[in-house]
Amino acid sequence: MKTTVLLLLSVAWTCSGRSSSNSANISTTFHFPTAHQTTDWIRYIHYFPNLQEVTACAWVTPYDLSYQSTLFSYAINGNFEEFTVFLDGPALLRVLVSQTGHDVIIPTLHENEKTHICFWFSQSLNQVGAQINGIKSNKVVYLGNNYIQGGGKLFFGQEQDSLGGSFDSQQSFSGEITDFTMWPRVLDSIEMAKIATTCEYPHDIILQPTIDKIEKNGDVTITYSEKCNALFNDS
Numbered sequence: 001m002k003t004t005v006l007l008l009l010s011v012a013w014t015c016s017g018r019s020s021s022n023s024a025n026i027s028t029t030f031h032f033p034t035a036h037q038t039t040d041w042i043r044y045i046h047y048f049p050n051l052q053e054v055t056a057c058a059w060v061t062p063y064d065l066s067y068q069s070t071l072f073s074y075a076i077n078g079n080f081e082e083f084t085v086f087l088d089g090p091a092l093l094r095v096l097v098s099q100t101g102h103d104v105i106i107p108t109l110h111e112n113e114k115t116h117i118c119f120w121f122s123q124s125l126n127q128v129g130a131q132i133n134g135i136k137s138n139k140v141v142y143l144g145n146n147y148i149q150g151g152g153k154l155f156f157g158q159e160q161d162s163l164g165g166s167f168d169s170q171q172s173f174s175g176e177i178t179d180f181t182m183w184p185r186v187l188d189s190i191e192m193a194k195i196a197t198t199c200e201y202p203h204d205i206i207l208q209p210t211i212d213k214i215e216k217n218g219d220v221t222i223t224y225s226e227k228c229n230a231l232f233n234d235s
């Protein structure tokens with residue numbers, strides 16, 4: 001009997017495509033309208049956990065790729081670059097883990113064009129990597145020697161040079177970030193491709209900055225859509 005129920009649930013999840021934890025299949029976009037400022041940000045206000053491994057994915061539409069655009073920065077007490085990711089120009093993703101920087105070369109992004117970006121870190125695999133639009137991936141050796149420690153502060157759109165502040169206008173982000181999601185493991189390339197192409201999200205999500213879990217500042221706006229984001233599905 002229990003098996004039947006589980007099977008039915010499994011079928012229901014498969015049909016709905018998107019993760020059951022993404023309530024009502026709502027897609028969330030953060031809009032950062034202005035480059036070179038320190039006042040526009042989204043802060044995740046729930047607890048950030050310890051992470052020995054992580055994959056994060058989002059749709060990113062950069063408005064200005066002429067400087068370092070910080071997608072997010074995660075700082076802990078005494079280490080303000082615990083986990084920070086920025087676009088350093090159009091074809092380089094810079095991933096800082098435990099104050100150690102990694103340059104992952106990616107296919108060239110274009111301003112005002114939506115691109116699906118997944119990136120991961122694994123202490124056990126000793127790896128930092130990224131996959132773009134579900135197909136092109138690249139990885140480098142993790143050069144640090146620690147995992148990501150929890151309990152810190154996570155900001156989207158600004159780079160923290162102190163815990164929760166000291167933002168640098170030359171490292172702010174302008175553009176859109178849609179459906180940012182984290183998993184506590186390295187997703188395989190097929191899982192990342194399915195997120196980008198058919199909007200199928202693995203269910204073991206560990207962090208999603210939904211409206212009930214964030215605070216916003218400045219000119220950032222948030223919009224919602226019931227339409228699933230996926231490649232080849234643009235209107």
Ligand SMILES: [Ca+2]
Nearest residue numbers: 159161168171
């Ligand atoms: Ca900085």
